[in-house]
Amino acid sequence: MDKLRKILPVAALFALLVVLLRPAPVPAGTEADRELVFGMSAAFTGANGELGIEYYRGLMAYIEYYNARAGEHGRTIRVKPANDGYNPAPCFQNTVNFIVRDHIFALAAYVGTPTATHVLPLLQKFEDRHVCMLFPFTGAQPLRAEPFGKYVFNLRASYFDETRALVDHLLDVGRDRVGVFYQSDAYGRTGWDGVRRALAAHGLHIVAEAAYRRGAAFGQDFTFEARHLMDAGVDAIIVVGTYASQAAFIRDARNQGCGLPIAGLSFTDSDKMLDLLKAESERTGTDYTRDLIQSQVVPSYEETDLPGVRFYREVMGKYEGGIMPSGEPYSPRRYSFVSFEGFLNGRLLAELVRRMGDNPSRERIPEVMESIRDFDLGIGVNARFGPGRHQGLDAIYLTTVRDGRFRSIGSWERWRK
Structure with missing residues (x-):
């Protein structure tokens, strides 16, 4: 009954928004112009605001680069951002506004699992408008499986890919008593399930687990949760969290x-x-940066032997940072894994627009995306889509802190049990 009470308000909001805001279907207003508009809902404020800021910054660095070179007859791209604070309800409202009021060409660059998964039913509801979600910053399975996977195109590898890589390497060095600390929502549960599946493939199970509520800040005390995992005798811990909670x-x-x-x-x-x-x-005088391992879905921005990394650094080095969706200026970090991923997604978004040519339409997005079979991003592996394949990359990069930055792991022997 309690669960039903929680579900009903969301269902009622869904029904009300659809009924009140549903006009007769119209084509995207920008399709007759030289600009295509994409709606982006992300956290730009709150405990996880840095994620949205960095992702948006990388995305926009490439979009501005592309627009400046689109030419007289080329289509330009405009990203319409909206803040959701990493909360599902505002993301839902933003998405309805994008589809019904703004008539965006597609949804793009959403940030977060609890937010992105919450709006997936809208893609199904507005199927007659051919709305797709492009390149969200999440590795969750609902965006890759039926019934919603057909509406979504992902560039990054999945959380199942990441957790499998982490578990397999930990097992290789004899660490088979794995504990999990995870965010208590769709993101955390997906990561938890990925660890569970990876261990089960070896006949093992999660030894102990602890969870926390979404939105935890760096000031939160997790002593009890840390002690719980340690007392269970784990020999490695996988965290499925955000930067503040994990730190x-x-x-x-x-x-x-x-x-x-x-x-x-x-x-x-x-x-x-x-x-x-x-x-x-x-x-405090205590080193908190030792023995940390992070899976990444893009190469390190320090690997300048890769042409895609050099290109990213060149463009980002000239990008001033711009103005946030709130209207406030910001001065974020110049290079990061998150902005690099946003940058690569911007390149893929521009490739979609380029392949649309003089006949851009929402109906053609799946066809055009599935035609991208071997797209070179300059990172050593090409993005590959196709019918039944809506995830362009599968590569996982494992990193640890060295010389003050997360860099590629050369050997796991230091963690051998």
Whole structure:
């Protein structure tokens, strides 16, 4: 009954918005112009605001680069951002506005699992308008499986890919008593399930787990959760969280004497997490940056032997940062894993627009996206789509802190049990 009470308000909001805001179907207003408009809902404020800021910055750096070179007859791209604070209800409202009021060409660059998964039923509801979601910043399975996967195109690898890579490498060095600390929502449960599945493939199970509520800040105390995992005798911990919560957990675990390897996923924003831990290390005199492992879905921005990395650094080096959707200026970090992913997604978005040619339409998005079979992003692996394949990349890059940055892991022997 309690669960029903929680579901009903969301269902009622869905029905009300659809009934009140549904006009007769119209074509996208920009299709007759030289500009295509994409709607982006993301967190630009709150405990996880840095994720949206960095992703948007990388995306817009390439979009501005592309627009400046689109030419007299080329289509330009406009991204219409809206803040959701990493909360499902505002994301839902933003999405309805994008579809019904703004008539966007497609949804693009959404940030977060609890937000992106919450609006998937809208894609099905407005199927007659051929609305697709392009390149969200999440590795969750609902965006890759039926019934909603056909409306979504992902560039990044999935959380199942990331957790499998982490588990397999931990097992290779004898660490088979894995504990999980995860965010109690769709994101955390997807990561938890990925760890569970990866261990089950080896006949193993999660030894202990602890969860926390979405929105936790760096000031949150996770001593109890860290002690719970340690008391269970785990020999490695995988965190499925965001940068503030994961940094807080690492701090509290290390303060309890935990010397185990602690691993996290790409969504964490490892650069921001490391900034928090460095500052805390300087304040307390304790090194919180040792024995950290992060899976990434793009190569390190330090790997300048890759042409895609050099191109990203060149464009980002000239990008001033711009104005946030709130109207406030900001001065974020120049390079990061998150902005690099946003940059690559911007390149793919521009490739979609280029292939649309003089006949852009929502109906053609699946056909055009599935025609991108071997697109070179300059990162050593090409993006490949096709019928039944709506995830362009599968590669996972495993990193650890070295010389003050997350860099590729050369050997796992240091963590051999």
